[in-house]
Amino acid sequence: MRARRVIQWITLILSLAVLFVFVRTKREPLAITIMLLLSLGSLFYGKLFCGYLCPFHAYDKMLGMLLERVGVKRLDSKRLDSMRAVFYIISFSILAILVMKAMMPYTKIKLQIPILMLAFVFLTLFAPRIWHRYVCPFGLIMRLPAIARPLMPKIISSSCKRCKSCEKVCPTNAIKIEKDKTYLSGTHCILCYRCEDACKYDSIEI
Numbered sequence: 363m364r365a366r367r368v369i370q371w372i373t374l375i376l377s378l379a380v381l382f383v384f385v386r387t388k389r390e391p392l393a394i395t396i397m398l399l400l401s402l403g404s405l406f407y408g409k410l411f412c413g414y415l416c417p418f419h420a421y422d423k424m425l426g427m428l429l430e431r432v433g434v435k436r437l438d439s440k441r442l443d444s445m446r447a448v449f450y451i452i453s454f455s456i457l458a459i460l461v462m463k464a465m466m467p468y469t470k471i472k473l474q475i476p477i478l479m480l481a482f483v484f485l486t487l488f489a490p491r492i493w494h495r496y497v498c499p500f501g502l503i504m505r506l507p508a509i510a511r512p513l514m515p516k517i518i519s520s521s522c523k524r525c526k527s528c529e530k531v532c533p534t535n536a537i538k539i540e541k542d543k544t545y546l547s548g549t550h551c552i553l554c555y556r557c558e559d560a561c562k563y564d565s566i567e568i
């Protein structure tokens with residue numbers, strides 16, 4: 363468990379550093395293309411990218427720790443569900459522009475990663491994972507159903523006691539435990555495996 367967390371921190375911090383280098387060297391179109399390709403890879407490995415390689419996730423996690431230390435509480439991003447249609451329209455528009463930028467690097471369209479980053483920095487101050495849950499344009503691609511997802515956690519219904527410990531720790535609200543049904547959504551799961559660590563009944567397996 364500890365090793366997995368350390369690996370996750372290292373890969374996330376590296377991804378933030380790589381993005382910074384791309385932006386500093388003005389190679390945003392290349393960065394966008396790489397992120398679009400990695401997002402398409404989610405057809406095979408689910409949201410591994412979100413959990414381990416997303417620079418925005420790295421920032422969200424670090425800011426969360428910092429705000430927690432100074433006692434600042436952010437909104438529960440679930441409370442913004444009623445506004446999700448607006449967020450999706452914004453997200454889809456950003457995705458369309460990013461695809462155009464990646465395909466035509468010299469287009470005059472001005473939207474670039476630094477602007478996305480600024481928007482993200484602003485939104486994340488108010489609610490954790492707001493970018494991940496609603497606005498991320500790459501996340502829209504990752505909502506496509508996976509063809510092969512070998513690392514997906516599964517809930518074993520027969521031994522599950524419906525205690526909801528996994529539901530409580532899941533950072534992306536990918537788990538729903540109801541009276542006689544358990545549900546784990548692959549389109550939200552970022553493979554952090556906190557649910558597996560939280561389950562005292564060994565009812566989550568990889």
Ligand code: SF4
Nearest residue numbers: 532551552554555557
């Ligand atoms: S807690 Fe489990 S279901 Fe939720 S994101 Fe992590 S691995 Fe996926």
Ligand code: SF4
Nearest residue numbers: 522523525526528561
């Ligand atoms: S923590 Fe384990 S036993 Fe409890 S609801 Fe989740 S899968 Fe079931």
